[in-house]
Amino acid sequence: MDPHLVKVAGERLDSMGLHPHTAVCDITGPLPGEHDRIVSTVSVRPVPASWLAALRPGGRLVTTIAGTGLILTADKTEDGGAVGRIAPAAAGFMRTRRGDDYDHPTQEVREKAQADGEQVSTSRYPLLYVPDSLEVMSMLELLLPGIDFRTALDGDKRTVWMLHPDGSWTRATADGFLNSPTVHQGGPRRLWDALERIRHRLNREGGLPVYGARVTSTPDGKTTLSHGSWTLTL
Template identity: 80%
Template sequence: MDWETHARRLAADVVRPESRWYEPLATTPRHVFVPRWWARDDQGWELRDGLTDPEAWMQTAYADRTLVTRIGSAHADHADPGATIAMGKPTSSSTLPGLVVTMYRHAMIADDSRVLVTTGTGYGTALLCRRLGDERLTSVDIDPHLVKVAGERLDSIGLHPHTAVVDITGDLPGAYDRIVSTVSVRPVPASWLAALRPGGRLVTTLAGTGLIVTADKTEDGGAVGRVEPDAAGFMRTRHGDDYERPTDELWERVKRADGEHASTSRYPLLYVPDSWEVMSMLELLVPGIDHRMAVDGDERTVWMLHPDGSWARATAAGFLDSPTVHQGGPRRLWDELERIRHRLNREGGLPVYGARVRITPDGTLTLRRGGWSVTVD
């Protein structure tokens, strides 16, 4: 297979030829790290096997897109040929190469940096090995299978970074100049600050948001930085085979229920994850909301569900129609959303992107922009 031609095309799509990331992208065989993956269709998730269609494999593996490799506890490596999954959330993937490079650029990695990264399929680890040399790199994941297989695939192309099975929210196996996490966290683990060398930098995203946080370690053991202007979303850290869904029972109870409070919204229906700014602001203020949506012809319904029992359901017959909203539980989730939309409408933007960041040694993070601030712990 002429994978090199595809890799060079991918590199040209992602960066300019003079970029230090061009050669890593052009010389790393991404298909080695993603021989099988899950593809989404109207019926759920369908297994794709590269060996059964090599040309489609090359086109898919060398596109600047994320490839999902695990749904719930079902890893594509272990699935039966032709397998499908009706429902489930992605729990591991090969992140789109352009975003991997963006995270590395935000880390401002020097030639002599010692770097800790998250493993996933191992492709992002391979890119950094090509850039720095594998002796400067540590790659960790909570999933023993991912670490084992990624290590084998890295070995097969001549790369031998240090790998370890580690819960990245706990103690880390060494000291580093850079920590780059392609899983999202909340809060920033205090162990990252302990593992960063003086002046070291961390790069991550905040769970449930589209916010990339960069922060440099300070003399007091904390860190200061900012929310970068570009958006990104990564899977949350997990501590088992799958993510818990604490709102499933609530959703079944309120799917069609009348709320304690009913109203008509002044704004068109919004499915919150479709708006990076709104989603990020809402998650900072009311963390943990589960957003769901259903479409029936021209009618759309969205749900907001919280583990504390709060919920909202909004239904609109058309895209420009004002939705009817039902709410229940201890908090009015739709009212929280409306306040954010009022601010966006009034000011033309929200203060989340570009906010300054301060992290205390125990991991408490404060975002501040102008007169607005929020603490994330």
Template identity: 55%
Template sequence: MLTLGELWEGHRLLDVGTGTGYSSALACARLGDSAVTTVDVDRYLTESAASRLVSIGRRPMVVTQDATEELPDEYDRIVSMVSVPRIPASWLSALRPGGRLVTTIAETGLILTADKTDDGGASGRIEWDRAAFMQTRSGADYPPQLDGLFQKIRDQEGEGFAVSPFPVLDVMQAWEVWSALTLHAPGIEHRTGVDDDGTRTSWMLHLDGSWARAETMPGARTSTVHQGGPRRLYDVLDQIRWYWVENGELPVYGARAAIAPDGTTTLSRGGWTLTL
């Protein structure tokens, strides 16, 4: 991520997501301590990282705050070690003319790099490389997983039944599919399992109550699908997989990114376009 940030002498860097302080230490070695600010919403992490950095002779500015809110200074580079659903407007406001930002899109394996434009927005692309980080948060902790919904629908027949032409897929391990699915239907929680007889099962859960369960029997190349709730999540997944079969790839990696000053981000590649 720091390499993609193209850090050069004289740059001021905001390192978003302090964590252990590792990326801040690397940045300090590259730019000098006074040129690096690191921010995290978790006071325990910032205090621990600050102490750890001092122990190795590094003293960047360490700030405890929500990184999506107004930032304490202006920067030539903003490199985030946490993901965002879209670019915060505060980052664009704090980015100096000609500045560069690097981050990942939440719940995807997509790295977005962009350079600030004269209108206060930014222009860039989704890199061909891939990475995934925890999402930024504003409160003390992340929201709970959908365990209640999972237990309720684990073996339900559902309101809709279909046969998918594809076998069950571990979506979280298929980064291209996972990323495309998240862009089109964000917020899906994925779970998988294998029965004693070798039957593979996947579940898709969403906070709005939508869910899907797909099963592929040993030796089968199709899957039976049960779905419920207000949306048919597995239909969206199948549409993405059909696109992949028909086009040989998905358009997410290598897509151009146009970012408005308010953070609205439009991705495009070929005839495909999507706005976050």
């Protein structure tokens, strides 16, 4: 965070009679002191091991998983790890960033996505702009982190792009809201196919296993989500 913003925030809090300790630091690195609560208003993936190290036994960690609408709440265990749940409610914060993270790694992929795809198909579902469905977006981000979503409207014609820094891309276009889109895909992975599998599961089971999932973290920050037979390690 900009040191000037921290200074101004401290002055305003002071004027209201509030005197919290403020600091400028890399929050993914070592944290000073020990704490009963750590509440993060930026999203991370994975959970930094330094946060668990700074929690007292029984202390609680609350954060969001980067790129998702998932709130992770976990209590520190005696072995230095943590256990908890993904909250049933949704929320999201900006990712932790540094240096070149502010670049746009999918810009070149977007240019490639204007051409015909290596695979062309018609979706069985109406066109979905994934960020409009936090549950679907969260599941997709857990499986394929880092997708950049774009959308455009031209009259009744809607287009959605899914772009990944590894060069994978999808362009789906539909006329109106009920017609199935024509889908072009290219690059090393088929992003739309992954999305379709998630939508199949949603239709088949009536929900996805992300909200309410159990959370288990080891002392080194390795975090596993599980719900029934489904499991995924961040």
